Amino acid sequence: MTIKIAVTGAAGRMGKTLIEAIDQNANATLTAAIEWSESPAIGADAGELAGLGKNGVIIVGDVNAVINDFDVLVDFTTPASTVANAKACSAAGKKMIIGTTGCTDEDKTLIADAANQSAICMATNFSTGVNLCFKLAKEAAAILGDDYDVEIVEAHHRHKVDAPSGTALSLGEAVAEGHERNFKEVAVLSREGQVGPRTDNEIGFATIRGGDVVGDHTVMYMADGERIEIGHKASSRMSFGRGAIRAAVWVAAQDKGLFDMQDVLGFK
Numbered sequence: 001m002t003i004k005i006a007v008t009g010a011a012g013r014m015g016k017t018l019i020e021a022i023d024q025n026a027n028a029t030l031t032a033a034i035e036w037s038e039s040p041a042i043g044a045d046a047g048e049l050a051g052l053g054k055n056g057v058i059i060v061g062d063v064n065a066v067i068n069d070f071d072v073l074v075d076f077t078t079p080a081s082t083v084a085n086a087k088a089c090s091a092a093g094k095k096m097i098i099g100t101t102g103c104t105d106e107d108k109t110l111i112a113d114a115a116n117q118s119a120i121c122m123a124t125n126f127s128t129g130v131n132l133c134f135k136l137a138k139e140a141a142a143i144l145g146d147d148y149d150v151e152i153v154e155a156h157h158r159h160k161v162d163a164p165s166g167t168a169l170s171l172g173e174a175v176a177e178g179h180e181r182n183f184k185e186v187a188v189l190s191r192e193g194q195v196g197p198r199t200d201n202e203i204g205f206a207t208i209r210g211g212d213v214v215g216d217h218t219v220m221y222m223a224d225g226e227r228i229e230i231g232h233k234a235s236s237r238m239s240f241g242r243g244a245i246r247a248a249v250w251v252a253a254q255d256k257g258l259f260d261m262q263d264v265l266g267f268k
């Protein structure tokens, strides 16, 4: 069966990548494309905008205008837009893939509420390699324990608006889980000025922004005399796009509930 997919944020970096990934997936077809209501992309052909040639899917400015045209909405946009779309999809019984990062705790609660009515798969990173790193980061933290200081460094392109990246935060959560600690109590998201020496349990973050870096993440476990690193470097957004469309085909077969890419990959 072919899954009917809508992409919102269709004119964005990930939106265009997702449209290309759908084109490459035999189990998926693009049936709708959405942007925000005043976007200059409204009325454009989504395939043409993605560089694939015309596919007849015209970009519209409201998800409700095409709500009956898809099985799964794939959303890599902004937190406010994603929360509104989660409400619209759950009311209509439509499934969702959420890749948007920078969501607050309140946003996440609203998304979890929407998942009580219809299945949502949300992940800060849809690449298989990064999801392996989530697993390894937790395991390494559990094995190495308190003798190793953990710091996480991430680098992204100059356009990225949230920091630290969603992936860096998920890696930190994996490390905190491995240490059996509360992430919020140990996370140090940035440092500046006379911050004093490092405390034993903290997980520190450093953020780099510039150029066209697609996404680099490194978790460092540092002790006296040695350093272990678990790292991932994305060289193409297609690693996220392919994963997200694989997840869309998977989530179409779920009834309701909130899932992540580890569920799709069978890593849990």
Ligand SMILES: NC(=O)C1=CN([C@@H]2O[C@H](COP(=O)(O)OP(=O)(O)OC[C@H]3O[C@@H](n4cnc5c(N)ncnc54)[C@H](OP(=O)(O)O)[C@@H]3O)[C@@H](O)[C@H]2O)C=CC1
Binding pocket: 008, 009, 010, 011, 012, 013, 014, 015, 034, 035, 036, 037, 039, 076, 077, 078, 081, 098, 099, 100, 101, 102, 123, 124, 125, 126, 127, 166, 240
């Ligand atoms: N989970 C993962 O694997 C990945 C997650 N991401 C995340 O995805 C998100 C998008 O990233 P990226 O594609 O680089 O960003 P872009 O800014 O390139 O794309 C976002 C798109 O959404 C549009 N948009 C804004 N508001 C709305 C709305 N209300 N309805 C529909 N469309 C809207 C924007 O329009 P306009 O530009 O006109 O404002 C833009 O075209 C970020 O949060 C990023 O961190 C990115 C890569 C991988």
Ligand SMILES: O=C(O)C1=N[C@H](C(=O)O)C[C@H](O)C1
Binding pocket: 101, 124, 125, 156, 160, 164, 165, 166, 167, 168, 214, 215, 216
């Ligand atoms: O904004 C991006 O580009 C990316 N965002 C995600 C994040 O915040 O972790 C995933 C990826 O690293 C690219």
